[in-house]
Amino acid sequence: MADEVVLLDYLISMFGMRVRIALAEKGVKYEYKEEDLPNKSPLLLQMNPVHKKIPVLIHNGKPVCESAIIVQYIDEVWKDKTPLLPSDPYQRAQARFWVDFIDNKLYETGKKLYSTKGEEYEAGKKELLEIFKLLEETLGDKPFYGCDTFGFLDLCLIAFYSWFYAWETFGNFKMEAVCPKLMAWAKRCLQREAVAKTLVDQKTVYAAVLDMRKRYGWE
Numbered sequence: 001m002a003d004e005v006v007l008l009d010y011l012i013s014m015f016g017m018r019v020r021i022a023l024a025e026k027g028v029k030y031e032y033k034e035e036d037l038p039n040k041s042p043l044l045l046q047m048n049p050v051h052k053k054i055p056v057l058i059h060n061g062k063p064v065c066e067s068a069i070i071v072q073y074i075d076e077v078w079k080d081k082t083p084l085l086p087s088d089p090y091q092r093a094q095a096r097f098w099v100d101f102i103d104n105k106l107y108e109t110g111k112k113l114y115s116t117k118g119e120e121y122e123a124g125k126k127e128l129l130e131i132f133k134l135l136e137e138t139l140g141d142k143p144f145y146g147c148d149t150f151g152f153l154d155l156c157l158i159a160f161y162s163w164f165y166a167w168e169t170f171g172n173f174k175m176e177a178v179c180p181k182l183m184a185w186a187k188r189c190l191q192r193e194a195v196a197k198t199l200v201d202q203k204t205v206y207a208a209v210l211d212m213r214k215r216y217g218w219e
C-alpha cells in the first residue's frame with residue numbers, strides 16, 4: 001500500500017521549510033495543508049495536542065511533531081534515498097547538538113529585532129550577530145556542515161535563510177559583512193534543487209513580518 005503523507009504547515013515557517021526540504025530531498029509525495037495559525041484547525045489540535053504547533057507530519061494516519069524530529073524520522077523511513085544524518089555516531093551527536101542550539105537560540109533572538117525596542121532590541125541584535133559568527137566558526141573551511149555533503153545540520157539551518165532579509169532590515173546590518181563564509185555556504189546550499197524550490201522568497205517573509213508587527217502592536 002502506498003504511503004499516505006500529509007503535512008500541516010505554514011508557508012513562511014522556517015520549521016515547516018525544514019520538513020518540506022527533507023521531503024523534497026527524499027522525493028516523497030505528500031499533501032500540503034496550510035494552517036491559519038490564529039484559527040488552528042481541529043486536525044492540528046488533534047495531531048499535536050501538546051504544543052499545538054506546525055509542522056506536523058501525518059504518516060499513514062500517525063502524527064510526528066517537532067521539525068528536527070520529523071526530519072530525522074523522514075531520514076529513517078525513506079532510508080533508500082541519500083542519507084541526511086551522518087553515519088558516524090559522534091558526527092551525528094554533533095549535528096544534533098548544533099540543531100538543538102539553533103532551535104533554542106536563532107528564532108527567539110531573531111524575533112527580538114522586529115518585536116522589541118531599546119535595550120532588549122540592542123541586546124537581541126548583538127546576540128544574533130554572535131550566533132551567526134559562532135555558526136560560521138563551526139563551519140570552518142568545510143563546504144557543508146556535513147563535511148563534503150549537504151546533511152541534517154545544513155538542512156536545519158538553511159531553512160532560516162528566507163528570514164535573513166527581514167533580520168538584516170530590522171537589525172540594520174548585512175549578513176555578507178558579518179559572516180561572509182556562512183553566506184558562501186548558503187549559496188552552495190541554494191544550488192540544491194530541494195532547497196531552491198522550497199525556500200520562500202525573502203521579501204515575502206519580510207512582508208509577513210511587517211504584517212505581524214501591525215497585528216501584534218510591535219511597531
Ligand SMILES: N[C@@H](CCC(=O)N[C@@H](CS)C(=O)NCC(=O)O)C(=O)O
Nearest residue numbers: 013015037052053054055066067068
Ligand atoms: N520547535 C518547534 C517550533 C515550531 C513553531 O514554533 N511553529 C510555529 C510557527 S513557526 C507555530 O506553530 N506557532 C503557533 C503557535 O505558537 O501558536 C519545531 O521545531 O517544530
